[in-house]
Amino acid sequence: MAGRRPAPAALLLLLLAAAFAHISSAVRPVSDAHRSAAAELFAPLADGSFGDLESTYEAVRTFQILGLENYKSLSGKACKFAADNLASPGSTAKDLFHAVRISGVLRCGVDAGVYDGVVATLKAVxxxxxxxxxxxxxxxxxxxxKEQGHNVVLSDAESTFHAIKALSQSDGRWRYDTNSAESSTFAAGIxxxxxxxIVSLADAEVDPSMVGVVKNDIVKLFDTIKSYNDGTFYFDEKHVDATEYKGPITTSASVVRGVTSFAAVVSGKLNIPAEKILGLAKFFLGIGLPGSARDCFNQIESLSFLENNRVFVPLILSLPSKVFSLTSKDQLKVEVTTVFGSxxxxxxxxxxxxxxSDSKVITSENKELQYDLDNNVHYLDIAPLKIDVGKYSIVFEISLQEPEHETVYVTGGRNTESIIVTGLIKVNKAEIGISDNDAGTVESVQKLDLLKDTKVSLSANHLQKLRLSFQLTTPLGHTFKPHQVFLKLKHESKVEHLFVVPGSARQFKIVLDFLGLVEKFYYLSGRYDLELAVGDAAMENSFLRPLGHLELDLPEAPEKAPRPPAQAVDPFSKFGPKAEISHIFxxxxxxPPKELSxxxxxxxxxxxxxxxxxxxxxxVNLKNFPSLPGPAAFASLFHAGIGAVLLLYVLFWLKLDLFTTLKYLGFLGIFLVFVGHRTLSYLSSVSTKQKTA
Incomplete structure (x- = not known):
């Protein structure tokens, strides 16, 4: 690594800070961050609308679930938009579907007669x-x-049920129509x-055997669910078709809406494994803050269905913080809530x-966490566990205290969470010195206090060696090995050399043999600034410490010795002050003398x-000057033109250039030819008349 220009050590510590702040992606319930993201993603257009009917419904529905007031201020425009489509004879079933749902969310108060027409249209479809x-x-x-209070009954519900069921496939997926060759997981959800x-709209009970068949289809559908190693489950399409592929978020949301809606209207339980319902909740929460309005809607509405379903209500274990400090004696806090934080x-x-970190059991404590009723948080002091600094995985076991809730809520049993325990690392026995030979005879040794500003002044030649050693111990007295330990030597010409300081079970030690490094140092003698960087995500006192300087005497560079690399130019240097320009005319x-001029x-x-x-x-006289007004005018203009030419000569002498003068002279020449011809023609005719007379 010597001789190359590495990333600055300060940047290394910044990277450590980033790692310290982002230990792992946490599954957290819906929070105010989701509400802020939804308000930004569903921002109205310039005219105050949300776009088409589908986008408008997704916006108002998302705001309704999250308890935001944004949609109420825009309800007038959205209700009018929905009402116009409900009253329009050209509206499709899709338009009517979204318009009716917008009216339901905003309680727009649509006239019963309008809904009668919509009901007739939809039944005909x-x-x-x-x-x-x-x-x-x-x-x-x-x-x-019907949910808005109008009497709607589907008289031929069972035949419609059979028509939809006829599109199902043996694997639990559905086709979009009888002509579709491929089945779809998204289609299964809708x-x-x-x-x-149909079950809700039927005027009589739907055939229980058909309902039982659909329940089996749901079980088959959940057999196709996909999973990650962390217990997250999601649905995706089996075949990727550019016209029908929806993606995991949209597909999973469709299945969640369909399964929870069906479970809400039929009797009995669905035979769905509890861990898969919990895994779906983890999938939608693991998205974090979605990047599009459609994903945000699918995430929030799916979580709403999961929290209010009859199958299983998932409970989410999360840690408000995943970094715990031994210095401040932090408590380990655990939240177990529904997906919306209830x-x-x-x-x-x-x-x-x-x-x-190697999955080795550090401690096994079947210890019950204390419960804070006011904050709905379970907590535990980590100090008695005798956990040292480092990264750990903690396994929690969750169970309901009331047996009657075991078939309603799903907790996931055992949950594993990753944490980092931080603390102040002790730095001991730090020494730096110059040795003369391989035997290690030390010429000068100086003690260092690496937790304070230390300035040493050393000198060496190419036959000597630089030795640096120190020890790092944890608050519990164990040897600590940080992620990054670097020694940097920076020449006065800005050429930098970075060395990794190796560590053993006892200490960190590095020996720089200058005889073997002369080429990597480019034979550059002079002053080298010494700097030590020690950093780790679990180390609260990571440091970048200047140690002082070293005067290094190296031999002259041979003819074919490598040259130092060109130093990077500061891109902001072009904006700095420039050198002053001094000019002598x-x-x-x-x-010549004034008199001569x-x-x-x-x-x-x-x-x-x-x-x-x-x-x-x-x-010269004016006896022949024309007396008639017309010829006199042309004669006057002719003489004025000659005067203008003379004036142009004067201006050419004083200020005009040749090309400008010729341009003006061209115009004046044409003018003089015209008026001069008229004048001379008149004089010629007068002379002819006089001779004739």
């Missing part, structure tokens, strides 16, 4: 369709109207939700065992004086 989606939208719309709606029934939580050229100017005026004298000698 059910009668004529063989599409699972059309069944789903139509039955769901009718059920939502099929179960539609069947639950108070759980009376529970018994035991600490079973503590596992080290050339000395002016020598000019005036004499030359006088000479340039002599031709003009000669011109005026010539006019007088020739006897």
């Amino acid at each position: 059910i009668k004529d369709t063989n599409s699972l989606l059309e069944f789903y939208y139509s039955v769901g719309g009718l059920l939502s109207i 099929a179960l939700e539609a069947l639950a709606g 108070a759980a029934p009376s529970l018994k939580v035991n600490l079973v065992q503590v596992l080290g 050339r000395a002016p050229e020598k000019r 005036l004499a030359f100017t006088g000479l340039t005026l002599l031709p003009f004086m000669g011109f005026l004298i010539g006019l007088v000698r020739l006897g």
